[in-house]
Structures are given as structure tokens and as C-alpha cells.
Amino acid sequence: MNTSPRYWREIPQRYRLEGGRCTTCGKIHYPPRLICPECKGRAFETVALPLDGKVLTYTVVHVGPSGFSDETPYALGIIELAGGVRLMSQIVDVDLESLKVGMPVRMEFRCIQKEGASGLLCYGHKCVPA
């Protein structure tokens, strides 16, 4: 059974979309890291990611894992946010037939899943067509 600290410690990234900007080379990492893969810098400042981005690639999931099987079909994409940070997100409130590589999207705060037997509500961001 998962415990609440596992969920709680990811809240800054998931609720506020916070990344870490390397103060040495300027690269922004999401989620934040302790050492920069680009320059090995170890000093970071917390930055809020922009909410606007575009779809780099996408898929429509028809067979979901435990916890998501009631939601199929749903769209998943790799989103590149303004400024270049990339992340994985569901693409929602969209006609699945209209999905396109390059389509503009905007990140919105949403419920992501109900976790485990306790049904803990887990939040984060999904994106919608912009």
C-alpha cells in the first residue's frame, strides 16, 4: 500500500508545475534535480513552468493499466512547454480524431487518478487544446 508521503513530496511539481533552473547553465529541469546533466551544476532556483505548449507526439490508449482502465480511450502526449521543458501529460477535453503533432495546448490542474485501495485522489496537470 502506498503511503501519503510518497504523494505529498511530489506536490510542488504536480500542483504548481515547479521545475528547477540550473543557476550555472540556465537549463530548466522538470521534475527538479540535484545535479544538472548538462553542466553538472548543483545550484538550482525554483521556477514555475509556463502553462502553454505544443504536442510533440501523442497516442490514444485503448488498453489501460490498473487504475486507468475505466478511462479508456484517453490521449497521452509528450508536451513541449514554451521555453523548451518537456513532460508527459494526458490531453483531455479534445476530440480524439482531431489530435495532431504540433497542436497548441495549455496545462490545467486536474485530478489524475485514484490511488490504491484507499482511493486517495491524486492531482496534477493535464493539457487541453489551446
Place this chain on the structure above:
Amino acid sequence: MRDVAVIGVGMNRWGELWDKSLRAIFVESALAAMDDAGVDHIDAMLIGCMTSGLFTEQEHLASLLSDYLAVNPVGAVRVESACSSGGNAVRLGLIQVASGAADIVLVGGVEKMTDVDGGGATAALATAADTEYESYHGATFPALYALIARAHMERYGTTREQLASVAVKNHENGSLNPRAQFRNKLTIEDVLNSSAVADPLRLLDCSPITDGSAAVILAPVEMAKKLGKPVVKITGSGIATDSIALHSRDDLTYLKATERAAEQAYAQAGIGPKDVDFAEVHDCFTIAEICVTEALGFFERGQGARAAQAGETSRNGKRPVNASGGLKSKGHPVGATGVAQIVELTEQLRGTAGDRQLKSPRRGLAQNMGGTGGSTTVHILEVTP
């Protein structure tokens, strides 16, 4: 460092082995490998297994399996690197023999995947992705490879039919392999009309859920020469990692860890991609084989799909890929796959591959990867008749 040979191989038929336990599946192939090598003891043992804990609620495999193989006490370690656990075990066994730490090493791989239901298996496999930033959002392995496939199609014009041609080829090959889980042949239409799993990938683009095991015995080449069989030497070995999360990669269509591991293996063997006669590669999904053949340097970037469709990787093509049927047809018990690739290379190089035997190959390559390419091993084997 000593030169190392494969002196024994063992593997049974793969599939949904309801009547066999994890330990029985392993011991069968391990005994077959020891019998093939003609050895009655081993100095060390490596076990590739991804997640026996999630599939069967059994960890501590090194001890369980050494006990049931009746080789206690022995230096045994279980190796985990998702679907490349087997390849990683092979590499560590190779290093033990090469360094002189051990003379006779058994490298096994095993996975028992059908003791959980489909959702449980999908969730267990998803732990090979980034749990907090990929799986959290509902990503499955078919979904992650679908994201790669879409990007490849957008960038290079790769078509659905080209993807399907990989599955058709591998089932054609697997139909000749008595150990394969699925020996039925497929048509392009079968693949295109199979049920959608993660668009654009369909059911017949995906490797199956499989129970199975494979084992090889590694020993110094000097020992292998006394056995009266063709000597199959491991001439190159490479290993590399890449970011576990797909979104952290600069190029979504390119398997950098495979390129890097292959560079190391080619350099050690003193060859290039053109010198490889045949290969067993990690076709967990049709798009994976295409990306792998590009990263291995068999084809230019973006040309893997065209080459597969043109038959260049068929068993009668320029460079056969997955003559065993690959993961797609032979099956994919994840931790066993990397070891089974070495079994196939060895049998092809010895000339004992039966109906699926290729025309006197001299040099074969095995590429095994974990997750979406976050970990990869490459091995090159050569035969001295």
C-alpha cells in the same frame, strides 16, 4: 583479461506455462545448459529477472534458484535492469570469467508473468518507466512505444504497413522455431486489423506476456576448445544507459544507449555494423526493431522501416534480424529475453538451429534493452569451426 566462450545453452518452449512454477521453469533450462556444456558444477551464477516480486511475490531469486538447481553453496546474484536484465546478467557473467574471478559461470534469465491478470502484468511492466512522471499519468509500455512510433512516422514518413511488416517477418521466422510461443504466420492485414492497444500500435505490433527461461554456460575459450564443438566466442560487449523518461530525451526517435553500447561492442570486436551476419534484437514492439536497427548502424536514421518492408532483415535478406521469431513471436518473458538471444546466436553459429538455421553465419549480434531504451546491452559472438 581472458577470452570467453559460450559452452552450453538451454531453453525450453515458451508460452503460458500454467502448470510450471518460476523455479521449475528456471531449473529446466539451467540443467539443459549444464548438460549441453557437459559440466557438473558451476563456480558462479547470475540471474536476470525484472520483477518476480510483482509477478509472483517472490524475491531473493539468487538463493531460491541456486537451491533448486542444487548448486549450493555458490556465488549467485540476481540482476535487474527491466527488460534488459538478461543482457546485463550475460555481461556480468562475461566479466567474471574474463577477469578470472570464476571459470564456469551459469547465466540464466527467467520471468513468470501469467500468475497475475492482464492489468496486473501491464502495471508490473509499467514500473520500467518513470513511475512518478510517466506511469502516474496512465502511460503503459505500448503507449510509450506508440509515442515513439508517432514521432518516427511524422519525422521520417514511416507507414503503418512498414511497422506491420516487422511483425509479419518475425512470425514467419517464429513459425520455424519449436520453442516459440506463437508459431502462427501473420499477414499485413492481420496486424492492421488487430485490436487497437495504443494508437498507432495494435495488438499484433506488441510482444506477448510470456512465461519462460533461458540459460547459458560461460567459460574460458581454452576450456571450450577441449569440448570438441565449434567454439562460440564472445568478442564484443557493450552497455549503456539513457534517461528513463521518454520526455527527457532530445530525440524521441533515436535510441542513444543502443548506439553507445553497440559502439563499444564493435570496437572490442574490431568490426563495424557491416560485418554482422545476423542479429537478435529487442522487438518488444514493431517500432522498437526499426529504431534498434537504425541505432545499431545497420541502416541510416529513418531508413529502418523501409529496409524492413523491403525484406533486408528477413531470413533470406542481406542481414537477417530475429531469425528466432524475436520477442514478437518467440515470446518475451522479460528477464529471460537477453539470455535467450545468446542461446539463439550460439545455436545459429554452431549450425544447430534446425529448420530456422541461417546459411553458415560466422558472426552474430544481440541487442537487449530495458524500458523505452533506458538501458541496453549489446553482445557480439563469433564462431571458430
